[in-house]
Amino acid sequence: MATNICLVGIGKIAVDQHVPAINGSDDWTLAATVSRSGTVEGIQSFTDFDTMLAERQDIPVISLCLPPVPRFAYAAKAVAAGRHVMLEKPPGATLAEVHALEAMAAEAGVSLFATWHSRAAKAVQPAKAWLADKTVTKAHITWKEDVRKWHPGQDWVFEPGGMGVFDPGINALSIITEILPFEMRLKAATLTYPSNRDTPIAADLTWADNVTAEFDWRQTGPQSWDIRVETDAGVLEVKDGGTVMLVDGETQDTGDLGEYPHLYKQMKSLVDRGISDVDLRPMVQVSDAFTLGKRVVTDPFEF
Numbered sequence: 001m002a003t004n005i006c007l008v009g010i011g012k013i014a015v016d017q018h019v020p021a022i023n024g025s026d027d028w029t030l031a032a033t034v035s036r037s038g039t040v041e042g043i044q045s046f047t048d049f050d051t052m053l054a055e056r057q058d059i060p061v062i063s064l065c066l067p068p069v070p071r072f073a074y075a076a077k078a079v080a081a082g083r084h085v086m087l088e089k090p091p092g093a094t095l096a097e098v099h100a101l102e103a104m105a106a107e108a109g110v111s112l113f114a115t116w117h118s119r120a121a122k123a124v125q126p127a128k129a130w131l132a133d134k135t136v137t138k139a140h141i142t143w144k145e146d147v148r149k150w151h152p153g154q155d156w157v158f159e160p161g162g163m164g165v166f167d168p169g170i171n172a173l174s175i176i177t178e179i180l181p182f183e184m185r186l187k188a189a190t191l192t193y194p195s196n197r198d199t200p201i202a203a204d205l206t207w208a209d210n211v212t213a214e215f216d217w218r219q220t221g222p223q224s225w226d227i228r229v230e231t232d233a234g235v236l237e238v239k240d241g242g243t244v245m246l247v248d249g250e251t252q253d254t255g256d257l258g259e260y261p262h263l264y265k266q267m268k269s270l271v272d273r274g275i276s277d278v279d280l281r282p283m284v285q286v287s288d289a290f291t292l293g294k295r296v297v298t299d300p301f302e303f
Contacts, residue, residue, distance in 0.1 A: 004058055015038070085101075086113045087101075090163065102276065117263060120263050130245075144214065
């Protein structure tokens with residue numbers, strides 16, 4: 001029997017990814033939405049979260065697609081109301097608030113899922129398995145995209161808590177922290193800020209064990225979402241955001257389950273088993289980058 005779920009924050013990511021994943025699953029029924037302006041045709045919509053919680057006590061699971069800064073308050077209310085909670089990436093604006101949510105969920109006996117959609121891409125687990133018995137000699141992330149295309153007019157991404165280029169960059173970090181057969185330790189970072197913005201538009205990162213990354217939000221034309229790992233047994237490439245895997249240039253078979261269907265399948269499993277999944281390793285890397293980052297100022301940026 002399908003479980004009722006409420007989707008909170010009906011923006012582009014919800015419409016493009018969450019709604020199709022829910023509607024395409026036998027595990028879930030989209031029973032309500034909460035948004036100041038967005039709706040889903042045929043689904044009961046609320047503009048106030050408290051009202052939804054009070055009126056729809058038949059909905060045990062909440063999926064939060066809000067920006068990270070307001071997300072904690074919504075998640076805390078949901079947990080206090082005894083609802084299971086699924087968090088879009090990044091799971092919060094700070095590590096401390098996600099740790100707090102994890103403790104709240106444990107006390108309330110509900111499941112909390114800090115999702116990383118790129119980690120659910122079809123090439124990630126095969127890449128992890130391939131690297132498991134290899135010695136990594138070098139790894140590099142190239143993650144460059146056009147912020148005007150993916151966040152048109154969304155000034156919040158350049159405001160405190162919006163994370164800037166780490167909004168997409170954390171997707172790369174979610175993949176590499178999953179596939180490398182060792183824990184990452186950041187050594188240095190250079191963060192490039194537009195002179196009129198509060199978060200970086202580009203970043204260059206260096207970890208121990210010869211791991212590096214280039215993030216940039218100013219790329220036009222073809223977008224770059226690639227990870228290259230050199231080992232004692234060949235070169236692994238995870239390309240196109242985790243959807244393609246190559247070994248020594250040869251494409252590998254990786255299956256066909258999409259990112260968000262995979263996440264909702266995993267959420268159902270967590271709820272059924274009464275457990276949580278809160279892996280903060282990607283977010284720790286971002287926090288360390290802001291801690292160690294050398295600030296470089298560049299030209300102003302406007303959408």
